[in-house]
Amino acid sequence: MTPKARIALSAVILVALGAGAGFATGRASSRRGLLASRDAAGPAVAEFRGWSLPAAMVAKELSTQPARVKEALRSPAARKTYVEGVTRTALFAREAERRGLQLDPDFLRRYEEELAKTFIERELEAAQRQGAPTDEEVHRWFEENAAALGRPERARIATVAYLAGDADAAARADKRRAAERGLAAALRRAADPYAFGGLARTESEDLQARATNGELPFATREELAQRLGPELAEAAFAAREAGTVVPRVVETQRGFYVVKLLGREAAYAPAFEDVKDAIRSRLAAERRAKAYEALVQRVYREAGVRFDEKAIAELKIE
Template sequence: MKKAFLALVIVLAAGGGYWAGRGSRAPSVLDGSGEGAIVVSFGGEALRTSEVEARVRAMPEMARARLATPEARKRFVEDLARERILARRAEEKGYQRDPEFARRYAQELGSFYLEKELDEPERRKAPEDGELRKYFEEHQAELSRPERIRIALVEFKVPDPAARQKKLALARQTLSEARAGSKDYYAFGRLARARSEDERTRASSGEVGYASREDLEGGYGPELAKAAFDLKIPGELGGAVVESASALYLVKLVGREAAYEPRFEIVRDALAARLANERREADRKRFLDDLWKQANVRIDEDPLGKLELASKR
């Protein structure tokens, strides 16, 4: 009887020591406050249904779909328990005070603060229709697109009058060859690769990507832009050598793209996303600037300049 009583005292003392140790432990962010039935218990702790469900909701849709079977769910809660056990052991070692961990913790916590205090409320404030229409009117010009054409060209550079006279004859001869091969789709491209002095387009058989009249004027001059836009049918070859201040051109129309004027109903959703993003960025800057002022940040340039930043060999 005495032996049984002594054994009971030892068990109670051990249990009391364990719970006393747990009770004296400093508060931790790992201390859960879940609700519902206990799903898994370990080392005097437990994860309840609300905590497990919260972790599931945070998972991507495809990952959640993989939890359909009882075996998969069991592995999932085992992983959660293993994660918590390892984290508790890390706390016992004091690893949460490691400088590298503190740095990563500060980064994550700062991002989490911005997400909760700024980004989440902003996402709930969808732009209203009137605001979107005003934004559309203000940005309609940049949303529009002028008529564009795609051309191929052969260029001869003429830096002086003597070169112009000499190369004009070569340009006219090349134009005659282009006309003779007009039924061969690739003939103009071969001439461009062989004779064009425009390094930007020679490798692409003389082709220039879709460009507006303004683009061509800026890149090659108003003479070429006018001659190119005067061509109407894809495949049509310019009837004469085009002369500009510094070059001679042969030009062929490859494709034409009509001007685009956006309709509000078509671009509404894209505008809503763009406006929301711009507003969020502006609010974020304002939010961070206010925090910076409230923190009264001061930088001492003297110790800053004496920091040991380079590694010593």
């Protein structure tokens, strides 16, 4: 068998195993288990213990397979492998039922979970398809949330802080003079990419920023204002070119700062075409979540579900 043929045959086997779990049916001699409810009549391609695999059902299932699988199944040997896989799954499943394994607690738990999933899908599927977000709804959501989808302008700065806090006028004046000396030193060595970091390490009174050479992460104007004060945010965004040392000491309520602009990021606003699919998926997910919650509440109400909080609290976990 050529390598190409082996690959094709492997694909057939995988399909057969999946289909065996998905539709193996036929006439069963026993009516003990759930699988008996899936029996069907007609000329068979395989049989055991009165069970049969109708040829019509195999043909129907194969007609839904991808073209490459159909091509591989042109070989009689491949078709036999497929039928063997379906039959083997059916045989094992019915043998398990014959031994009562459908009553195994672990299996019943998995069966319960899968049955619940199927119930939810069936109950919600039709309504969700009928209520899919329209183009108009998607576009309206985009217009209403355009600001949140975009990103405002951001700046990355480094600072040397001379903190004054609640100091009196004389102490604040001393801090200003120290900051002015620091600014003069930063301006003298503005072309040296390492100088500002060295100044921050040796003089900055903001210990957290000192550990990073005074450098802060990218932040919006609002974020900088909240962290260090609106005066500093205004100065940072007034500088336009990366590497610029702001040519004045910036005074805030916390103290005095020497500021260097390290980089800028322009504001970003996505085009509708770039995000419409994501918006549609989000709206669909939100609707499904609401529909699911409504389904839960309805079924709870109809079933009279009650929870014993005291009994739940007293559960003992070994």
